[in-house]
Amino acid sequence: MRSAERVAPPDLEARRIEVRGVVQGVGFRPFAWRLAERLGVAGRVRNASGVVEIHVEGSPEALEAFAAALTGEAPTLARVEAVSWTPAAVEGLGGFAVDASVDGAGDRLVSADAATCAACLAELFDPGDRRFRYPFINCTDCGPRFTIIEALPYDRERTSMRAFPMCAECRREYEDPGDRRFHAEPVACPVCGPRVSLLAAPEADDPLEIVAALIRAGAIVAVKGLGGFHLACDATDEGAVARLRNRKRRPEKPFAVMVPDVAAARRWFAPTPPELDALSSWQAPIVLMTGARALAPSVAPGFARHGVMLPATPLHHLLLRAVDRPLVMTSGNASEEPICVTNEDAAERLTPIADAVLVHDRDVVARYDDSVVRVRTGDVAPSVLRRARSSAPSPIDLAIDAAPTLGTGSLLHGAFCLANGGKAFLSQHVGDLDTEESMAAYREALDRFRGVFRIEPEIVAHDRHPDFMTTRFAASLGVPTVAVQHHHAHVAATMAEHGLGGEVLGLAFDGLGLGDDGTVWGGELLVCSSSGYRRVGRLRQVVQPGGDAATRDPVRMALAHARDAGVLAAAIDRLGASSALVDVVERQIETGLASPRTSSAGRLFDAVAAIAGVCRSASFEGQPAMLLEEAVREPTTSALAPVVSRLPDGLLELDTRPLIVDAFESGDVAARFHAGFAALIAEAAIASAADAGLDRVVLGGGVFQNDRLTTELGARLTTAGLRVFLPRQVPIGDGGIALGQVLVANATKERS
Ligand code: ZN
Ligand code: ZN
Ligand code: FE
Numbered sequence: 214m215r216s217a218e219r220v221a222p223p224d225l226e227a228r229r230i231e232v233r234g235v236v237q238g239v240g241f242r243p244f245a246w247r248l249a250e251r252l253g254v255a256g257r258v259r260n261a262s263g264v265v266e267i268h269v270e271g272s273p274e275a276l277e278a279f280a281a282a283l284t285g286e287a288p289t290l291a292r293v294e295a296v297s298w299t300p301a302a303v304e305g306l307g308g309f310a311v312d313a314s315v316d317g318a319g320d321r322l323v324s325a326d327a328a329t330c331a332a333c334l335a336e337l338f339d340p341g342d343r344r345f346r347y348p349f350i351n352c353t354d355c356g357p358r359f360t361i362i363e364a365l366p367y368d369r370e371r372t373s374m375r376a377f378p379m380c381a382e383c384r385r386e387y388e389d390p391g392d393r394r395f396h397a398e399p400v401a402c403p404v405c406g407p408r409v410s411l412l413a414a415p416e417a418d419d420p421l422e423i424v425a426a427l428i429r430a431g432a433i434v435a436v437k438g439l440g441g442f443h444l445a446c447d448a449t450d451e452g453a454v455a456r457l458r459n460r461k462r463r464p465e466k467p468f469a470v471m472v473p474d475v476a477a478a479r480r481w482f483a484p485t486p487p488e489l490d491a492l493s494s495w496q497a498p499i500v501l502m503t504g505a506r507a508l509a510p511s512v513a514p515g516f517a518r519h520g521v522m523l524p525a526t527p528l529h530h531l532l533l534r535a536v537d538r539p540l541v542m543t544s545g546n547a548s549e550e551p552i553c554v555t556n557e558d559a560a561e562r563l564t565p566i567a568d569a570v571l572v573h574d575r576d577v578v579a580r581y582d583d584s585v586v587r588v589r590t591g592d593v594a595p596s597v598l599r600r601a602r603s604s605a606p607s608p609i610d611l612a613i614d615a616a617p618t619l620g621t622g623s624l625l626h627g628a629f630c631l632a633n634g635g636k637a638f639l640s641q642h643v644g645d646l647d648t649e650e651s652m653a654a655y656r657e658a659l660d661r662f663r664g665v666f667r668i669e670p671e672i673v674a675h676d677r678h679p680d681f682m683t684t685r686f687a688a689s690l691g692v693p694t695v696a697v698q699h700h701h702a703h704v705a706a707t708m709a710e711h712g713l714g715g716e717v718l719g720l721a722f723d724g725l726g727l728g729d730d731g732t733v734w735g736g737e738l739l740v741c742s743s744s745g746y747r748r749v750g751r752l753r754q755v756v757q758p759g760g761d762a763a764t765r766d767p768v769r770m771a772l773a774h775a776r777d778a779g780v781l782a783a784a785i786d787r788l789g790a791s792s793a794l795v796d797v798v799e800r801q802i803e804t805g806l807a808s809p810r811t812s813s814a815g816r817l818f819d820a821v822a823a824i825a826g827v828c829r830s831a832s833f834e835g836q837p838a839m840l841l842e843e844a845v846r847e848p849t850t851s852a853l854a855p856v857v858s859r860l861p862d863g864l865l866e867l868d869t870r871p872l873i874v875d876a877f878e879s880g881d882v883a884a885r886f887h888a889g890f891a892a893l894i895a896e897a898a899i900a901s902a903a904d905a906g907l908d909r910v911v912l913g914g915g916v917f918q919n920d921r922l923t924t925e926l927g928a929r930l931t932t933a934g935l936r937v938f939l940p941r942q943v944p945i946g947d948g949g950i951a952l953g954q955v956l957v958a959n960a961t962k963e964r965s
Pocket of ligand 2: 379380381382383384401402403404405406
């Protein structure tokens with residue numbers, strides 16, 4: 214007990230504290246310093262070997278409060294995973310010091326880029342502030358991170374801010390532990406920092422105003438952002454948007470829209486509360502939402518859902534305020550090419566597309582698209598569909614102790630994963646890996662990850678498909694390789710995120726992956742562990758006439774499914790298919806020439822989308838399925854009775870024929886198909902889980918991006934007493950495959 218008369222100081226104690234997690238480059242040291250000031254404790258703090266080390270001394274109560282606040286009040290960007298402490302000797306220190314960093318082994322975690330924080334935003338628009346309207350304002354709570362980092366430890370000289378020596382004012386802030394910009398490595402101001410200019414008119418005053426006026430007049434402008442260039446135009450101007458589609462050679466794939474702030478998001482769209490939370494989070498991702506008002510139809514032709522984001526950088530904030538209307542903000546490239554990052558590259562590749570190019574003189578070290586998230590029905594947190602700026606390279610915690618491993622990923626939605634110990638670093642989305650340019654971008658991103666995280670893979674896992682560029686790349690590395698079946702990897706990716714061990718029932722539904730019987734898989738029920746799998750069920754196989762040609766032409770898949778279901782005559786009428794096409798498809802089905810058998814759920818969606826009339830020619834992968842999902846107006850609960858049979862080899866076959874027949878005979882195809890397909894998968898899954906004595910069902914594969922399908926399927930499985938697992942941090946499509954490969958390769962290695 215304390216009393217007022219007591220004059221002797223309270224008993225002093227000291228502790229040595231270690232804080233683990235994403236704690237460097239996030240303002241953790243100044244946070245500790247401010248905390249020490251507030252609680253009246255002495256000591257010192259430093260970054261060391263991937264942890265923050267603190268020596269602190271004071272009264273036992275103050276030390277207790279200090280330790281609790283380290284997690285309870287940690288800075289926005291920090292991810293505190295553990296705070297551990299041991300007693301230490303009291304040194305009788307007089308204050309709290311911030312010591313220089315020491316580098317060493319240990320986890321090397323680094324924050325992803327963070328959108329401009331509220332404090333910086335207030336300064337940006339404060340005419341009295343010295344950084345008023347300065348496009349590169351940032352602090353320890355916000356700003357570029359991984360897109361400017363060349364190596365760790367994270368210090369200015371190892372970032373592309375090295376080219377900008379700090380002025381006296383900035384240096385004072387940088388060195389003051391009480392300042393919000395203490396050791397904010399990208400700190401800058403109009404005196405010393407990067408500047409924007411127009412590529413064609415480098416001397417122009419106020420290039421931002423010029424660009425804003427151009428956009429208001431209907432022009433297309435390229436803007437250099439955090440991870441590369443965007444192409445921007447007025448999202449309410451149909452002429453401008455159509456021109457952009459034309460020049461970018463991207464006929465229909467939806468464009469993302471950027472609005473200035475939350476109020477504007479509410480004005481132009483109808484976001485739900487969790488969608489607003491995701492939108493205004495420090496990650497500032499593209500969030501899918503409905504209810505668009507008065508946008509140009511070409512922004513997302515035929516789609517009810519739009520990808521919406523807020524500005525992530527001060528430059529974008531300034532631009533959006535100046536134009537004062539929603540902007541299309543799409544990656545700065547022609548379709549199928551990697552996004553432009555250098556000013557020279559933009560001059561060459563973007564001047565044919567854009568009417569003006571707004572550049573700046575800070576180099577983009579890592580090429581990054583914007584992340585895309587979706588809030589699923591009944592969920593509060595968003596699920597990542599495309600992992601890019603602001604999500605990568607945040608580590609994913611593994612429940613295993615992984616050897617240094619590389620997973621090279623898939624062909625579509627390319628991304629790799631480097632793992633070591635308990636951490637996996639799943640890369641940003643690199644794009645479809647079917648050109649030399651995209652593979653070059655992939656190798657460049659991989660080299661940076663290897664350097665920054667210092668992981669030299671001893672095992673390389675790849676898809677079993679021999680022709681994927683990522684498979685050939687794996688073989689070229691001269692390290693032992695492990696081939697992982699595509700759908701096993703899909704299930705394993707979800708298992709990895711949830712730390713699931715043992716056996717689960719995996720449902721892997723996607724467009725395609727090479728099966729181990731030489732056919733194309735894509736609607737699979739697998740009893741899986743991380744080390745192996747047994748196929749227990751699949752969709753009924755049909756021929757995919759002409760192979761890849763069918764993925765661009767959903768009518769071909771509709772004909773193949775109709776023929777299989779015995780309703781070809783009705784199909785020809787309904788689809789308006791030419792007799793020439795019908796002849797070609799019939800011949801391909803009979804001869805099997807370049808026409809594999811497939812159990813693909815993606816191709817089933819193509820067929821039904823064509824039958825429903827929502828998509829009869831696809832200009833991008835997934836388009837028919839996305840449109841079919843959106844065509845569900847009123848969900849129906851009365852599902853067609855599922856037909857599941859057991860084949861001679863013991864596999865369950867999920868019969869697609871009743872669904873196809875029903876699609877031709879009934880109205881409201883989209884709603885009836887979703888309900889019927891969910892019931893069909895559920896029927897087989899519940900039977901398989903019972904057979905195998907399992908109660909955990911793990912979903913993977915791009916088909917489950919479909920929220921209508923997963924909601925109905927999830928409800929049925931849950932009602933049957935099964936536990937359902939979906940990923941959130943990891944894309945459920947091929948962008949998550951590399952993580953699954955890493956898990957499988959490590960389990961396989963242990964077994965052998
Ligand atoms: Zn800030
Ligand atoms: Zn300065
Ligand atoms: Fe896949």
